[in-house]
Amino acid sequence: MYLGLDLGTSGLKGLLIDADQAVVAEAAAPLTVTRPHPGWSEQAPADWLSAASAVMEQLAAKSDLSAVKGIGLSGHMHGATLIDARGDVLRPCILWNDTRSHAEAAALDADPQFRAVSGNIVFPGFTAPKLAWVKAHEPDVFKATAKVLLPKDYLRLWLTGEAVSEMSDAAGSSWLDTGARDWSDDLLAATDLSRDHMPALVEGSASSGGLRAELAANWGLRPGTPVAGGGGDNAATAIGMGVTKPGQAFLSLGTSGVVFAPTASYAPAPETAVHSFCHAIPDTWHQMGVILSATDALEWYGRLVGQKPAQLTGALSGVTEPGRALFLPFLGGERTPHNDARIRGAFIGLENETTTEAGTRAVMEAVGYALKDSLDALAATGTEVNQLIAAGGGSASKVWLETLASILQTPIALPVSGDFGAAFGAARLGMMADTGDTSLATPPKLHATIDPNAALADAFATAHGRYKDTYTALKDLS
Template sequence: MFLGLDLGTSGLKGILMDDAQHVLAEATHPLSVSRPQEGWSEQSPADWLRATEAVLGALAAHDLSKVRGIGLSGQMHGATLLDASGDVLRPCILWNDTRAHREAVELDGDPQFRQITGNIVFPGFTAPKLVWIARHEPKTFAKVSKVLLPKDYLRFWLTGEHVAEMSDAAGTSWFDTGVRDWSDALLSATNMRREQMPRLVEGSEVSGVVRSELAARFGLGRDVVVAGGGGDNAASGIGVGVVKAGQAFVSLGTSGVLFAANDGYQPDPASAVHSFCHALPDTWHQMGVILAATDALNWYGRLLNTDVADLTDALGDLAAPGKTRFLPYLGGERTPLNDAAIRGAFIGLEHATDRAAATRAVLEGVTFAIRDCRDALAATGTRIESLLAVGGGSRSRYWCQAIATALGTPVSLPVAGDFGGAFGAARLGMMAATGAGAEIATPPTISAVIEPVAALSDAFDAGHARYRAAALAIKGLT
């Protein structure tokens, strides 16, 4: 058996997978986010450990003594700071925290960052956060012995090893993405040193062995290996078998991601497309990223004090976009705007705007933001021949059909089950434990293919044009 742990923003999920890659059991534990100031987003790493203990405790009912390998997946970019004793120095600054926007602009103005990393320095990336810490919390900065990404803090707890892997490290702004190694030049530019970085492995390689006391506590066998794993989206790519050029998936989670696998490294930083290493050796991927997908829908549901499933289930058949538009920039935006200050808006409200119209506008706003990502990827030469939908938002057929129509591409839905980060992590754990390679990262069985509604294609093109005009107008006001 193999275990996958996925440390998300809103919760930690664990799945247990057998040798035939069937999911035997799963467990989740919720997590909350602290927002002490506008634009800030933090979590306590101690909460991650409590969540992991709860998930492992729940899965222990299924005899974990047969587990041979564990894989890790998790939210990217978070700055988890440890002192020389391995103690956490402060709450982790998360991926959707924008406090370091000035520091990001400064680093991005140094040409070597885009040249070496292949990416814009976004405020949510790790390096600008450490520059912010140095300026605003110098006593903390002086004590930093190691910087770990969120899932790699779980690894430290599990194994006692300071290790990262290529897909997650590529999102720090300290990483030479083409060479697949830390960049001493970029570390030096932020007053950091290589010894403060974790050791690097590929996602399918062994990073360590579970500590004996933890193995005994949760009923694990001896010498259970922990794979390098992957950042949440790279691990999801492994989970849904998106590992070759032409394959892609759209993830409708807290954030929204359009993920396309690449056979080679083809960066285009100016497009605000993310060019990262994949979780397999000698492979890369590109992503268009929006900061609020289901996060936007959940915000809207809270505003109406209504369950979001009730809102989306009541919509019926796909309709043409109306006059009401929604911009999902609740905490800034990445692709293609790269704007930490931009904020969301409802535009075109009128007497005829009812709950259904506003709900459609929210779904369309996220859909058009994903289309912006598709256009940005296409401009780099990345092609999308097949598209899967994953994440909580993919449960809405209406939303998936809107995306299919806006992109002019059929959207495939996996058969019932979760093929996201936790499943991909379990697959990486299997690779590390058995020596298997990419051949086990097969696409899931498809339960349905959502076709574009051809009759609404022109209407969605026009709706996207109105959305883009509104986005540019709002950007001009920030």
């Protein structure tokens, strides 16, 4: 068997698969995010360990874990987990959707070497500007920092005792020479850090160390069970979906929204705000368009109207023409294509006739317009996407996928029932670390394809234009 652990923003998930890649068991534990100030987003790393312990205990109660031959890790990217020389956490982890370091990000991005070497804009959510913020505002913490770890790599430190990362996650730090797949000494020096502050690097499909004997005994695993490098959440999802080659792509509707497409080679295009990162398997890269609020926008609206997202989407009978109500989903800024940490959301066009259902449709459509901007940005780099495979919790809503297909004017394919997300991809990477076979990431069978509604193409194109015009006006007010 093989185990995948996925450290998500809202929870940690564990998934066991057998040698035929069939799911044997799964478990989950919830996590919470704290927002002590506007634009801040943090988690306590100790909570990750408690969640992982709970998940492992659940799995141990369901299966004999002594048969596990490899473990893979996935996690939310960009988080700054700061460790002192004794291995203690110095402060809460600053998460991917935290925008406090927007001024520091702009200053680093103005240094041409960052885009030239990392292949990306320095976004406020990336790790390097967070460290610049800590140096400016919490100098004692910065001075005490011995290691900077990404979230899943802190989990790895606990599991193995080794400070190690891998290329797909490291590419989102702004410190990686993405083409060379190695830390850049020059970029580290620009934030007053060095290679000594960074974890070692391995490929996502390679072993990063073995499971500590104490934890192995607690859960019934073999001591020294190899822990794969793993992947950032989107790269791990791509491994789970079998999206590893040019021409393939997936659309993720999670807390954030992602259009993910592998590329034939390293193909940076920072001027488009498209992310150009390493994939989780060797000699492979990918591009991503990323929006910060996808299901998060529907969760927010649900809290506003006192309903769960499933209730909101379940009340809709099918895709319709867009109404007057228009939502902008910039609840915590935006990445592709705007790179705008200060922008915030808005509802306009509200009238007496606006119902809860109309508001739900406006939120779902807004996520579609934001993803259309990302898809257009990918196209501007020369990356063509002819079909998207649906992933993420929001893909459970057929009406949302119908709306997205019609806005994007791109077919959306639905995998057969099952879990092909980041935890599954992490388990596959654990299998690769055990077997050495990186060809194991095959696409799932598809059971249906949602085609665009051609009759709604013009209406959604007009509404998308209104959305873009409103963004421009809102930007001037934010």
